[in-house]
Amino acid sequence: MTTTTIDLQQIGAEIWAAILGLDLQPADAVAQHDSDVVVVTGVVQITGDWAGAVTVQVSEGLARTATALMFGSDPADVTEEEITDTVGELANMTGGNVKSLLAGNCQLSLPSVTTGRDYQVHISGAEVVERATACCDGELVVMTMLERRH
Amino acid sequence: MRALVIDDSRATRAILSRILQQVGFATFDVADGQLALTWLADNGPVDLALVDWNMPILDGLSFIKIVRANPAYADMRLLMVTTESDIERMIMALEAGADEYAMKPFTASVIREKVDILGIKLPDTPVAGGVV
Ligand SMILES: [Mg+2]
Numbered sequence: 001m002t003t004t005t006i007d008l009q010q011i012g013a014e015i016w017a018a019i020l021g022l023d024l025q026p027a028d029a030v031a032q033h034d035s036d037v038v039v040v041t042g043v044v045q046i047t048g049d050w051a052g053a054v055t056v057q058v059s060e061g062l063a064r065t066a067t068a069l070m071f072g073s074d075p076a077d078v079t080e081e082e083i084t085d086t087v088g089e090l091a092n093m094t095g096g097n098v099k100s101l102l103a104g105n106c107q108l109s110l111p112s113v114t115t116g117r118d119y120q121v122h123i124s125g126a127e128v129v130e131r132a133t134a135c136c137d138g139e140l141v142v143m144t145m146l147e148r149r150h
Numbered sequence: 151m152r153a154l155v156i157d158d159s160r161a162t163r164a165i166l167s168r169i170l171q172q173v174g175f176a177t178f179d180v181a182d183g184q185l186a187l188t189w190l191a192d193n194g195p196v197d198l199a200l201v202d203w204n205m206p207i208l209d210g211l212s213f214i215k216i217v218r219a220n221p222a223y224a225d226m227r228l229l230m231v232t233t234e235s236d237i238e239r240m241i242m243a244l245e246a247g248a249d250e251y252a253m254k255p256f257t258a259s260v261i262r263e264k265v266d267i268l269g270i271k272l273p274d275t276p277v278a279g280g281v282v
Contacts, residue, residue, distance in 0.1 A: 018255035019165065070161035072168060082161065089159035092204065093254045096233025108204055108233070110158065 008132035008143040011097045012056070015090065016136065020069045024134040024141060031133045031140055033059060035118040040083060042091025043121065044111045049104025051148040053123045054095035056087065060115065062139040063087050084113045094143060125149065151272055155179040156186045156213065157202035157231070162254075166200050166231065169258045173265065174272040183208030187216060195223050197270055200261075201248070203232035203239070211246055218247030227268040231256060 013024040033039045038060035045053045058066070060083070067086040068075040088111035099106050114121070123146045130145035153175040155166045163179040170177050175198065180186045182205040190196070199217075203210040210230060217223045230243045233254040240251050250264045265272075 015255040018257045067161065071164045085159055086161040089161050092159070093233050096204075096235060096254060099233075100235040110204060110206060 006098055006101050006130055006145065008094070008098070008130050008145060009134055011094055012132065012134055012141060012143050015093045015097070016066075016141075019090075019093070020066055022066070022069070022136050024136050027133040027135040027140060029131075029133060032142065033057065033140055038115060038117055039119070040087045041114045041121055042087040042089075042094075042111050043114070043123075044091050044095030045109040045123075046095060046099055046102070046106050047109070048106035050102045050106050052126050052129070053146045053148075054091065054098050055121055055142075055144045055146070056091045056094050057121075057142040057144075058087065058090075059139050062136060062141070065137065066090065080115075084115070088113045098145060123148070151175050151198070151270060152196040153177050153198040153200065154186060154189060154196045155200045156181075156183060156205070156210065157200070158182055158205040159202075162202070162231075166261065169261045170198075170200075170265070172258075173262055182206055183210060183213030183216075186213055190217075190223065195226050197225075198227045198229065198265065198268065200229050200231050203230065203234045203243070211243060214243065214246045214248050227270060229261075229264050229268065231261070 016022045016024045039057055040063040042056045063083045064075045067078040067083045070086050091111045095108055099108050126146040126148040128144050129147045132143045134141040153170045155163045157163045158181050167177040180189050184207045201210040228248045229250045230248040231252045235253045252264050
């Protein structure tokens with residue numbers, strides 16, 4: 001099943017504008033987070049007629065900004081649990097919007113979230129079919145779609 | 151007017167609660183459909199429930215079916231707020247008894263518009279963030 005019409009950058013921009021009031025601008029396509037930056041990754045899996053996953057990766061700093069906006073609190077006061085919740089929900093919304101563009105019947109998993117430095121997200125049997133990079137407040141947002149090939 | 155916000159994301163519950171408080175609701179929130187049923191059994195029906203679809207334990211669609219099977223909750227307005235945006239899902243939710251459907255990502259004005267459509271009569275002066 002082809003997925004060529006899915007514009008992750010546009011989906012991300014709509015979500016970040018509506019929910020956070022933040023502007024996502026397209027960034028250099030090959031940009032990636034520096035290995036010394038703490039990166040928070042939200043993942044939702046999609047199963048059914050299309051199988052794979054959607055990921056959203058942000059630096060811990062940008063995750064903190066987004067979390068403060070969601071909770072209406074000060075960035076210095078947000079907790080790890082709140083950051084995890086926020087990035088998970090951003091992944092959920094991104095995955096849900098991707099799913100609505102896929103043909104056939106698909107189900108969305110609950111989100112999972114990983115935090116750390118210098119790691120790669122690997123979904124067994126799946127490879128990256130779409131990758132979008134965006135810039136928000138001078139920080140990088142990376143969104144990917146991984147498709148599981150049977 | 152009382153509203154119950156049901157979503158497994160605490161961040162989304164926080165945003166939706168703020169939007170509803172700004173138009174005059176007293177809000178309460180829980181993380182899944184099962185907790186919502188327990189809350190309702192303990193506290194009685196609310197005027198409005200905002201219901202996420204994808205939640206652990208008991209999802210939003212199952213919650214709506216259970217609520218609609220209970221005459222004690224007949225007057226409750228149910229607004230589904232979910233990332234499930236395919237038309238088939240929307241029809242499924244409305245057939246199960248949801249009164250309205252809003253998609254994530256939502257904006258404050260979309261939520262206010264949906265509350266308006268549901269015809270819930272709010273006090274003239276919005277309650278502002280608990281400041282006396
Ligand atoms: Mg959810």
